[in-house]
Amino acid sequence: MPRANGKTWPRKKLDRRLSPTAAQMPRLVGLGYASKLYRQNPALHDFTQFSQNGNEIAFGTIGNASTSEGLFFETINAAGVLQIPVLMSVWDDGYGISVPQSYHTTKESISKALAGFQRTEEAPGWEIIVVKGWDYSALIEAYQKQNAFAGLSTCRS
Numbered sequence: 001m002p003r004a005n006g007k008t009w010p011r012k013k014l015d016r017r018l019s020p021t022a023a024q025m026p027r028l029v030g031l032g033y034a035s036k037l038y039r040q041n042p043a044l045h046d047f048t049q050f051s052q053n054g055n056e057i058a059f060g061t062i063g064n065a066s067t068s069e070g071l072f073f074e075t076i077n078a079a080g081v082l083q084i085p086v087l088m089s090v091w092d093d094g095y096g097i098s099v100p101q102s103y104h105t106t107k108e109s110i111s112k113a114l115a116g117f118q119r120t121e122e123a124p125g126w127e128i129i130v131v132k133g134w135d136y137s138a139l140i141e142a143y144q145k146q147n148a149f150a151g152l153s154t155c156r157s
């Protein structure tokens, strides 16, 4: 999630320098794709300062209203096409500042709006999971499910 001047995200590996909503999204595609290329190309395995043989998952977060930005949709599409190891969390509080969902998100639910991206046995895509953000154990379970079933084997084949 972008923040003015980035000072609220002290951890080293977080991308925290962008303030326009969804501006961080294309970088997520780059990170995920880089990971895939490191996995696929043995000539890159010596460069351990960037990747550990492509075993990482790129983790993106965004607010619900910010999913209205084109960059978000481009990222969802590109990652679905490339099948890269990316996990996206949309934190849905029902609002963008004081503007309710009904004014900015189709069906008032980005997971419903993105239903066509859901992966199936016939076609790769995204695994879409909806979980209460305040339910910590359910969140952990969701992330573990994501990790185990959400097409990582497809991403990594």
Ligand SMILES: Cc1ncc(C[n+]2csc(CCOP(=O)(O)OP(=O)(O)O)c2C)c(N)n1
Residues within 6 Å of the ligand: 019, 020, 021, 062, 063, 064, 065, 066, 067, 091, 093, 095, 096, 097
């Ligand atoms: C491109 C752009 N337009 C407008 C803003 C101003 N702005 C900052 S936060 C925000 C709403 C974000 O809502 P949401 O994505 O739902 O995140 P939340 O704060 O609810 O977690 C807006 C419009 C911005 N930062 N960037």
Ligand SMILES: [Mg+2]
Residues within 6 Å of the ligand: 063, 064, 065, 091, 092, 093, 094, 095, 096, 097
């Ligand atoms: Mg919001």
